[in-house]
Amino acid sequence: VGASLALGALRRGPFRRPVGAPGVVEIVEGAIRYYGATEMGGEIPLRDLVEIRLLRLEGRAHWRLRSQSAEAMLIPVDAAGSAALADAFTALPGLHMGAVSAALAQVADQGDAMRTVWRRPV
Structure with a gap:
């Protein structure tokens, strides 16, 4: 139990x-x-969420969330309360938190300009 809690925290x-x-x-x-x-x-x-991307705009990393109606919302990764997104994302089908964390580390540290981290399974 302790190991699984530690992995989640990491x-x-x-x-x-x-x-x-x-x-x-x-x-x-x-x-x-x-x-x-x-x-x-x-x-x-x-x-209604169908896609999550990480991208860099003007030197700052952002989450790009897209809905079924093709509306998109940009959220800076360092906005107040953005850590709560980790808990929200775990409820999404087929999302792997390890892959999301790795993508966040790469995009936020001047890596890739854009990366898709999750798409709703069809």
Whole structure:
């Protein structure tokens, strides 16, 4: 039990970052909400989420979440409350937290410009 808890904590580690971007992320009633201070905010229910990408915009890493209706929401990885995304993402079918954590480390550290980390299985 201790080993599985430790593994989960290690995989969530890259999600914990000092707040460096404006805006706040909340997970409320099965929906991801982002309240942007200088960027557009929005809300996407987890059941409507079809794709998660990590990308770099202007030197800063962002999550790009896309819904079934093709709406997209950008969330800086270092926005306040963004660590809660780790818990929300674990509810998605077929998502591997180890792969997401590795992608986050690469994109956030000046690596790939864009990387798809999850797509809803058909």
